[in-house]
Amino acid sequence: MPWGLEPCGTGPRPDAATYEFTGARMLFPNESESIRVPKAAELVANRIRRAIVTGHLKDGQSLPSESRLMEEFQVSRPTVREGIRVLESLGLVKVGRGARGGARVTRPDSGVVASAAAMALQTRGATIADLFEARALIEPRAARLAAQRRPKAAASALRAHIELELSVIDDFVAVTRAIAEFHTLLMEECGNETLAVFGTALKNLFERAMLAAQSGIQPLDDTERMASLRYGLRSHGKLADLIEAGDADAAEAHWQVHVTRAGRVWLKSVGATEVIDLFR
Template identity: 25%
Template sequence: MARRLQFQPVQPVRAYERIVQQIEDAILRGDLRPGQRLPSERDLVQQFSVSRSSVREALRVLQSNGMVRSRAGDPAGPEVLPFSPATLQKSMTTLARVSELSLAELIQFRMLLDSSANLLAARLRTEEQLAEMDAAMAVMRAATDDYEEFSRADVAFHDAVARASGNRLVQVCNQVVRSVVLTLIEDKIARAADRTAQMAESIAHHAEVLDAVRISDGPAAARLARQTLYDYYAGYVTEQEREFLRTLIDTD
């Protein structure tokens, strides 16, 4: 006798979810491009054969997801938006805050991203990109009495390295993960006992990375990224999680 199949209960799909799915699919296929307009609310009601409230709920979801911009009463219809790293950042921050992603997982992912970016940058960087890194380092050295200026220069350095990697996805993910991690621990950083010593140590680490990138030593640049991030963030996680992060330290 054949084994009886076990099926799972299904959830009813609301009309607005179908609308969201169709519009998202059209954007992903390229049928709708950034800057183009969706039909007006009235036309959408007619095309989908649904109530006005269903269309409005769908547009609220799409706007919340950063896919369209909708203004009440706009006769031109909702505008399709270009992809923004802010959308990914919002989703990852939400995941982290509801404990779907731990801080240790985010830090480990950043260790992977930064080390890959450094490796690629060391092999692919141009003289102009190297000059950008030098300029960011100069600002960091001059801004040890201005934490905000120092932080902006620090970000500029990492952005220059990410651009030198030649991989746009690395750039986007690097920017997003860095922002999410800092958002989660910004209060702890603000209470750091000795920012001056922290900035001096950061300058030394960045200088080592820059030297490795300058001489095209990719493995060294990658190793430095992992070690530096571990040294900086290990104090914000538990000992068990530190062991999790240490798995990336001795990989060469």
């Protein structure tokens, strides 16, 4: 049986000695709450998801046919289809239509995480201040890790992005987005996959907040605005230098000052108590 999976209806059963019946209810000695039994479609989705994340099913690989999956898991066609829809909603498969259709494995997309994180933050009433506070707590540590774990590679990637920032410095929207992407790139290059996913998940929220703030603080004098942008990009370059030198203490301290000061500027314009809004 491929992927080392068992049909959804099989598995070890509890020993009769571990429970007793009281009326119509089965009680376990150490459990007072009822246990939710997963739907068959959830079990199908979970088994296939495990095969994807462990690498048994590769990016771009076709899933077996519905008939094969029905046989494999000993479930009905509607159950298989519902399980695939669950995987599709998670961004783990794409379903094609027509004669050459079917479900294909796709690499997990951080955009799914980003949407879920953004919705959760808005539902909880998270403010822009919350967002920038989180950045000030996390990014300096990412700078330290980058200097410790991958100084050459991280510095090279950051410098290449600074060149991109400079190339679009005359485009207000493009350079603001590029600056937001620099922060995401730092997280991606720090050598910690959890921080990398976290940074990507919040990228769009930071970009939106920065655009709103920039529109409020943009000076009438273009020379002043340009000077402000170039000052920020020089700070980006200094971070790359400190990371390349492997100076973790200095990289962390420099970036702590940078994100704290920048955060004050953004928040002064957009409003610290402004609630994150996905639907503007």
